[in-house]
Amino acid sequence: MAWDLDALIEKAQRRELLPENTIRELCNKAKELLLSEDNVRHVQAPVTVVGDVHGQFYDVLEIFRIGGQCPDTNYVFLGDYVDRGYYSVETITLLLCLKVRYPDRVTLVRGNHECRAVTQVYGFYNECCEKYKGGLVWSYFTDVFDYLVLAVVISDTILCIHGGLSPSLHTLDQIRVIDRFREIPHDGPMADLVWSDPQQVDGDEISGFTLSPRGAGYIFGEDVTRHFLEINGFGHICRAHQLCMEGYQILFDDMLSTVWSAPNYCYRVGNMASLLEIGPGLERYFNVFAACPDDQRTSDPQGGEVSFKALVQELLMEEDERKSKDFQKSYDSYSQNVALDVQDTGIVTNFRTSKTLSQYFI
Amino acid sequence: MSATAAPRHRLFADGPTKGIAIGDWQIATTKRPICNSAELDRVAEWISIPLPEMLFGNNELVVAHRSGVSVVFNAVEALALVDDTPESADKTKVAASAQWTRTSVKTHGSIHKVVRPYDWTYTTEYCGTVSQRGGSPEGESQDRAVAIQMQPSEVGINIQRLIAPEPILFYDELVLFEDELADNGAAVLSLRMRVMPSCFLVLQRFFLRVDNVLLRINDTRVFHEFGSDVLIREYTSREAPYESVKQSAAAAQDLSAMTDANWVSARLEQMGPPVVHRRESVVVGSSKS
Ligand SMILES: [Mn+2]
Numbered sequence: 001m002a003w004d005l006d007a008l009i010e011k012a013q014r015r016e017l018l019p020e021n022t023i024r025e026l027c028n029k030a031k032e033l034l035l036s037e038d039n040v041r042h043v044q045a046p047v048t049v050v051g052d053v054h055g056q057f058y059d060v061l062e063i064f065r066i067g068g069q070c071p072d073t074n075y076v077f078l079g080d081y082v083d084r085g086y087y088s089v090e091t092i093t094l095l096l097c098l099k100v101r102y103p104d105r106v107t108l109v110r111g112n113h114e115c116r117a118v119t120q121v122y123g124f125y126n127e128c129c130e131k132y133k134g135g136l137v138w139s140y141f142t143d144v145f146d147y148l149v150l151a152v153v154i155s156d157t158i159l160c161i162h163g164g165l166s167p168s169l170h171t172l173d174q175i176r177v178i179d180r181f182r183e184i185p186h187d188g189p190m191a192d193l194v195w196s197d198p199q200q201v202d203g204d205e206i207s208g209f210t211l212s213p214r215g216a217g218y219i220f221g222e223d224v225t226r227h228f229l230e231i232n233g234f235g236h237i238c239r240a241h242q243l244c245m246e247g248y249q250i251l252f253d254d255m256l257s258t259v260w261s262a263p264n265y266c267y268r269v270g271n272m273a274s275l276l277e278i279g280p281g282l283e284r285y286f287n288v289f290a291a292c293p294d295d296q297r298t299s300d301p302q303g304g305e306v307s308f309k310a311l312v313q314e315l316l317m318e319e320d321e322r323k324s325k326d327f328q329k330s331y332d333s334y335s336q337n338v339a340l341d342v343q344d345t346g347i348v349t350n351f352r353t354s355k356t357l358s359q360y361f362i
Numbered sequence: 363m364s365a366t367a368a369p370r371h372r373l374f375a376d377g378p379t380k381g382i383a384i385g386d387w388q389i390a391t392t393k394r395p396i397c398n399s400a401e402l403d404r405v406a407e408w409i410s411i412p413l414p415e416m417l418f419g420n421n422e423l424v425v426a427h428r429s430g431v432s433v434v435f436n437a438v439e440a441l442a443l444v445d446d447t448p449e450s451a452d453k454t455k456v457a458a459s460a461q462w463t464r465t466s467v468k469t470h471g472s473i474h475k476v477v478r479p480y481d482w483t484y485t486t487e488y489c490g491t492v493s494q495r496g497g498s499p500e501g502e503s504q505d506r507a508v509a510i511q512m513q514p515s516e517v518g519i520n521i522q523r524l525i526a527p528e529p530i531l532f533y534d535e536l537v538l539f540e541d542e543l544a545d546n547g548a549a550v551l552s553l554r555m556r557v558m559p560s561c562f563l564v565l566q567r568f569f570l571r572v573d574n575v576l577l578r579i580n581d582t583r584v585f586h587e588f589g590s591d592v593l594i595r596e597y598t599s600r601e602a603p604y605e606s607v608k609q610s611a612a613a614a615q616d617l618s619a620m621t622d623a624n625w626v627s628a629r630l631e632q633m634g635p636p637v638v639h640r641r642e643s644v645v646v647g648s649s650k651s
Contacts, residue, residue: 112545113545118545121573121620121621122545123618126618167469167470167473168469168470186458186461186462187458187461187462187465187466188465188469195544197544199412199477201477201478208472208473209470209473210473210475210476210477211466211473211474211475211476212476212482212544213451213476213478213479213480213482214451214455214456214459214482214543214544214546215451215455215456215458215459215462215463216455216456216458216459216462216463216546217462217544218473219477242415243415243416244399245395245396245397245398245399245402246398246399249399265416268537269395269396269416270394270395270396271395271396358535358554358624359530359533359556360530360556361554361556361563361565361624362521362524362525362563362565
C-alpha cells in the first residue's frame with residue numbers, strides 16, 4: 001500500500017480507524033522523527049498552545065476549526081491526549097498523522113497519561129483492545145509515548161510543560177540531559193515535570209516546594225516560579241494538567257498559566273476549554289470555547305450499538321448477581337425490555353437497556 | 363403494606379430543576395455545571411480544605427414533606443464533614459508514596475512540609491441535611507427551617523418493596539463532587555433516586571478508589587413507603603484493600619471493573635459486614651389527602 005499521509009489524515013479526521021499495520025508504520029515514523037527532537041523543543045511565535053484533550057475527538061476537531069488547520073497554525077500540544085474520553089485511539093491517531101506530516105508545525109509534549117501504567121487504569125488500554133484485537137496497537141502507541149518531548153520554549157521566553165516544576169530542575173540544561181526515552185518513572189525530575197501542580201496560597205505560608213498531602217508529588221509556589229524564570233531568563237510558564245471551569249487559569253501575578261482544552265470534560269462537567277494563542281509579539285490570548293455542538297458529533301458509544309450476543313452475555317452476568325440478591329423478577333422485566341429492542345439485524349441499542357438497568361438500583 | 367394505587371402525582375420541570383409532586387411529597391433535583399471560580403471563592407469562605415476538582419456546588423436533591431420535614435443533599439455540607447485535622451492527610455497515602463518519599467527524603471530532604479493537610483480522599487459521612495420547617499403546613503415561606511435529628515430505628519428499608527417490579531414514575535441522578543485524586547483514583551459523591559407508585563428511594567453514594575490501595579463506599583439511603591408515617595434513613599460504610607477486591611475482577615488485566623462503583627459495591631457486600639451501619643427514622647405525620 002502506498003503511504004499517502006494526506007489520505008490517512010482525511011480518514012483520521014472522519015474518525016475512521018486506520019488498519020493495524022498502518023498504525024504500526026505511523027508509530028515507527030513518529031518515533032524516528034521524535035528521536036531527533038531534543039527534550040526541550042524551541043519554537044517561534046506565533047503559536048497556539050493546547051492543553052489536555054483526553055480523547056475528546058470531536059472537541060479536537062473543534063480546536064482545529066477555532067485555532068486554524070495544520071499547517072496554517074503552528075501547534076504545541078501539552079499532553080494528555082488519551083484516557084477518559086471515548087476516542088483516545090482516534091485522537092492520538094490524528095495527532096500522530098499530523099505530527100508526521102507537518103513535523104515542524106506540530107509539537108507533542110508528553111503528559112502523565114502518555115504512560116503504560118496510567119493508560120491501563122484510565123481507559124486507553126481497554127479502548128485499544130476493544131477497537132483492535134489484542135493489545136498490540138496499545139503497545140505501538142505507548143512506545144511512541146516514550147519518545148515525546150518534555151518541554152517547549154517559545155521564542156526563548158515562554159516555557160511550556162505538562163505539569164510543573166521540579167526541585168531537581170533549576171535550569172533548562174538540566175531538563176535537556178534527562179534520559180527521556182523510557183516509561184515515566186514514579187519519582188525524579190521527569191515525573192515531576194508531568195505530575196506537579198502549582199498552588200496559590202495567601203500570605204507567605206508556602207515557600208519553596210512542599211509535599212502533596214497524598215504522599216507523592218510536589219507542589220510549587222510563586223517564589224519557586226519566579227526563581228526559575230529569573231535563572232533561565234524566561235517571562236512565563238504555561239502548563240496544562242488541571243481542569244479549570246473557565247478553560248484557563250492565571251496564577252502568580254501572571255507568571256504562570258494553566259490551559260485546559262477538554263470542554264465539558266468527560267461529557268458531563270460543563271466546563272469551558274481554551275486555546276492559548278501566542279501572537280508574534282508574544283501577547284497571550286486565551287481563546288475560550290465550549291463543547292462542540294451535538295450535531296457535529298456522531299453518536300457516542302452510550303447511544304451506540306452492540307451485538308445482541310454481547311448484550312445477552314452482559315445480562316447473564318447481571319442475572320447471577322441479581323439472583324444472589326433475589327432480584328429475579330426485576331431481571332425478567334429487563335430482559336423483556338431488551339427483547340423488544342431487537343432489530344432485524346440482531347442489533348440492539350445498549351443505551352436503553354443499560355439505562356433501564358441502572359434505574360433499578362437498590 | 364399491600365399495594366395500593368399510586369398517590370396522585372405530577373412531574374414538573376423548571377430550568378435546571380425537575381421533580382415530582384406525589385401525595386404529600388415533593389422531590390426535586392437541580393443540576394448545573396461545576397462551580398466557576400467566583401463561586402469557588404465563595405465556597406472557600408466556608409470550606410477550608412482545597413476543594414475537589416469538580417465541585418457541583420449548585421446541584422441539589424431535595425425531598426420535602428408537606429409537614430415541613432425535608433432532607434436536602436448538597437456538596438458544601440458534605441465537604442464540611444471532611445477531616446482537616448493535622449493528622450488527616452496521613453490516614454491514606456497513594457500507592458507510590460513509600461518509594462516516592464524515600465527518594466524525596468534522599469534527594470530533597472529539606473522538603474518535608476505539607477501545606478494545609480486534609481483528608482485528600484474527601485471521605486465524608488454526610489448523609490443529608492434534615493430539617494423541619496415550623497408553622498402550619500400551609501404556612502409557606504415565612505417559616506424558618508431548623509435542623510432536626512433523626513432517631514435510631516429498628517425498622518430498616520423494605521427491600522421486598524424495592525425489588526417488586528414497579529414502574530418508575532421519576533428517576534434522576536446527579537453528582538455533588540468528584541476528584542480524580544491527581545490520577546491516583548477517584549472520589550465521587552453522587553445521588554440517584556427513583557419514585558415508584560408505592561415508595562421512593564434516594565441513594566447517596568460516596569465512592570473512593572485509591573489505585574492499588576483501597577476501596578471505600580459510604581451509602582446513605584432515604585426511603586419512604588407511601589401511607590406510612592416515617593421517613594427511613596440507612597447509612598452503611600464499607601471498605602476493603604484494593605488487592606482483595608481486584609482478585610475477584612474477572613479478567614486480571616482489565617481493571618475497568620474497579621472504576622465501576624456498582625460492581626465494587628456488590629463485591630464489598632459479599633466480603634463481609636459493613637464497618638458502620640446505622641438505621642434512623644423521622645416521623646413525618648400521617649396526614650393523608
Ligand atoms: Mn495530566
